[in-house]
Amino acid sequence: MDAWTIKSILSWTDTYFSQNGIDSPRLAAEILLAKVLKLRRLDLYLQHDRPLEKQELAEFKILIRRRIAREPVAYITGKKGFFKEQFKVAPGVLIPRPDTETLVETAIQVLSEAEHRGKKARVIELGVGSGAVIVSIANACPGHFYFGSDLSSIALATACANAKVFAQTKVALFKGDWLEAIQPHPLFDLILSNPPYIPSADIELLEPEVRDHEPRLALDGGVDGLDAVRMILAQAGDRLVPSGRLILEIGFDQKPIIKDIAKGFFWVTELDFIKDLAGHHRVAVFKK
Template sequence: MNVWSIKSILSWADTYFSQRSVDSPRLTAEILLAQALGLRRLDLYLQHDRPLEKQELAAFKILIRRRIAREPVAYITGHKGFFKEQFRVAPGVLIPRPDTETLVETAVEILSEMEDCGRQARVIELGVGSGAVIISIANACKSHLYFGSELSSAALAVACANAKSFARTPVSLFRGDWLAAVAPQPLFDLIVSNPPYIPSADIESLSPEIRDHEPRQALDGGVDGLDAVRVILAQAGDRLLPSGRLILEIGFDQKPLVKSLVQGFPWVTELDFIKDLAGHHRLAVFKK
């Protein structure tokens, strides 16, 4: 009878995932084995010669089957690293992406300028999902007032749990569609959102991890990908204070479409685009 050690099972799983074209096979094997054993990844190397118990092997194999079925690692482990925290995620909740950290950083820059002027801003995120974005912004700039809206009850429950665990300043969360979820007064200094912006025709070409597992309503932006952007732009003009800003994450190739679209919203006095670390135009910043 074979006795599997941590080292040998990791080597086997690395090969197994590689043969089945799973992304980052070694990293995936380490994350899932650490999850099955209740260890840190570092502990796998500190204990590499430790033999595995039968029930530990069985638990690991269950996680392997889930990953081979292309279930995202974040759903299997129940958390995803974003900015400075390991946020809870679950099926039905969009998994936070590294690209979206640019949204947090840009919001923090704007709010830091307001802090320097002694202003307390009102900030809202539309479609909070896991809550990772608004909580990260709030933790970086604690002196402001923070709010969030989310239509999905499943996502809102996860966001509330994350706020309870990680928010170091109050974040008030409401169920509803975009700005309709909150009272029309008082107005906001800053609105942020990572809305669905993938064109409907492109959904089927996404990786199975995204296409078959993540919530389509958080991905599908309609024919040109900008349906939600139009709705938010239509609502935001009446909900922002003078000189207030709206920051939206957009697709890497959508800058020309957004520039054309904004001509129909005369409340916008300035439009800027921010690049992500890959050099793509990732954010559109609208100023009232």
């Protein structure tokens, strides 16, 4: 047959991925081919008649097999777009998701209010993962003090790498299990986290990309999915300044039980829920 061109290999891969139940088949094909050819996705269409060399075709076939095995595209390419940057990700590190941008936007709003009062806030993210959340917030709201922790050494190393490349404001990162490694003073103005919140029994029902590849530590929230939420709430009251806030990402259907849990913590004076772009309650904001 004639040599494979960018156009023909994209068309074939799109069909092949579709037949094998791969999500967003065309997009996946474009991202993987762009990686092999070291091009932007736009350039694939500007050069659609370009034939692939034998080595390029061989490399692309390897990536196709990895995707067919349900390895996430982000792990194959080593990066994931989030907010305004293409952050480094790696196996063992939770892949940032668009839903989590609601957490970032909520934190930015809280910090903007602090700036209007002329206050420099102390901000910490618990379970930083790739570091995409805290770095995005720090870049959007410079002039505050930023910290982040994670129990996973792999995640922490990835977050440090991303902070080094993308952070325009210093972000101090360290290893720790929620707030246990942090001294009682000084207190924080804002604590935030995207903790594991999927019920243990639901893990096996997840897509293979998530179930078989992403870190269970960052997904499994216990029997009802809210073990980590309870732990953070139990620790956060003593680590927040008066009127300080705790912002947590939650599951789309967890608002009612979150409200019941919050009633058991006397320090919570206000509780608000923020919807994501899909209209789901995605973020809980607790005020001391």
